[in-house]
Amino acid sequence: MYGLVDCNNFFVSCERVFDPRLNGKKVVVLSNNDGCVIARSNEAKAAGIPMGCPAFKIKEHTDPSQVIQLSGRHILYRDLSDRVMKIMGAEVENLQVYSVDEAFFKLPHEDVETSHRIMADLVKKIRQYVGIPVSIGFAPTRTLAKIANHIAKRDRRITDGVYWLVRPEAIDIILRRTAIDDVWGIGRRLSASLKAKGIMTAADFVKLPPSLVRSQYSVTLERTQRELMGHDCQITNPVTIAHKSIMTSRTFGKVLYDRDEIADAIVTFAEKTSRQLRAEGSVAGSVMTYVRGDYFREDLPFYSNSCQVRLDTPSSDAMTIVRMALTAFNNIWRDGLGYRKAGVMALDIQHGEAIQLNIFDPEDHSRLRRLMKSIDGINNMYGTRSVKLAPGLQRGDWAPNQNHFQDLSKTLHFYTGMIDP
DNA sequence: TCTGGGGTCCTAGGACCC
DNA sequence: TCTGGGGTCCTAGGACCC
Helix, strand or coil, rough: CCCEEEEEEEHHHHHHHHCCCCCCCCEECCCCCCCEEECCCCCHHCCCCCCCCCCEHHHHHCCHEEEEEEEECHHHHHHHHHHHHHHHHHEEEEEEECCCEEEEECCCCCHHHHHHHHHHHHHHHHHHHCCCCCEEEECCHHHHHHHHHHHHHHHHHHHCCCHHHCCCCHHHHHHHHHHHHHHHCCCCHHHHHHCCCCCHHEEEEEEECHHHHHHCCHCCCCCHHHHHCCCCCCCCCCCCCCCCCEEEEEEEEEEECCCHHHHHHHHHHHHHHHHHHHHCCCEEEEEEEEEEEECCCCCCCEEEEEEEEEEEEEEEHHHHHHHHHHHHHHHCCCCCCCCEEEEEEEEEEEEHHHHHCCCCCCCCCCHHHHHHHHHHHHHHCCCCCCCCCCCCCCCCCCCCCCCCCCCCCCCCCHHCCCCCC
């Protein structure tokens, strides 16, 4: 039996913790460049604003003057997420954090009634201690737990935020009422294809022969189907012990043409990626840099390219990662083009202790490790980027636009855990 | 005017090997 | 004229998720 805890309208709920005036209003949180809607209050959902809606298209759905738009503050959201997960982790076994706002876990108690009471108390406790509303769903598989969680959220008043989807008869009924697009693992393309064949609900889908699902689609979809039937297939392994890749990328606030400016962004991205590697105790075997033009500008030629560089010895040291990212960048840079986005990705990640040292590599790794530890220490104490690597530029004008921050000065004193907003 | 960022898994096809 | 069979590894791209 799997439990799934999920924070409701998470980013909006975080903002409401600090500003109760947002309660009852149409509120959306915007993506990095104030580009797309990435979280909506129930009121915004009811007004028909879709997930991922570009900010400038909100007016197609509702009166934009009635919608409060906020730039995202992900450091804050991460901190609140950690608090929610900490409370959950103390009460249940095997908490597997699947994303910033949801986590799977095992049933805390054999007896359903006892479990239900514990869970209902947890929902209240999280609301009280952190201020975030959460819902919890239970079912025999993760795919079904997703559906159960959805019901817990939708019928909050009846369910107390906790819903059990266990009895086969109940599962049958719910699957008949679940649209095929609402199944976890079935996105836009697959649902369109299935609907064209008359498969409109999860119940229709479950009736197909699994062998046919596999041959006409994929093993992944067959696993989704089996999960809906109640067979645990470990679909998408949430036990993410360590990342397999780590990426830092941004859309720039405007189209850039200057090589040094973009190089400055690449250095920043590479540094951040290397910092995360070190925080996880991992090393990368290769580094990839990519650049992209502006997809939406028809007046500019669109260019997109990437280059992956292999390291002689896997590393997490900032200077190495930055050097490799710049080497890759030099390979894909083309003069005279406009660039709107770039990113740096660490790949072939291994756990740090298991490095295969290259005997031809002249670097002294223990010295480098000590140096990086010192830099991380300074940055942790005085704020990120107090000490940074300088390729001699530092004049990047690439920062994304974020024009919708609220003044928190009057509310922040409630909150002591936030550093470096 | 204005369209995010960060991940995972799977498959097909090419290069290469014996 | 006739041109095998079987395997591995790597990469690019497509699908999905939040």
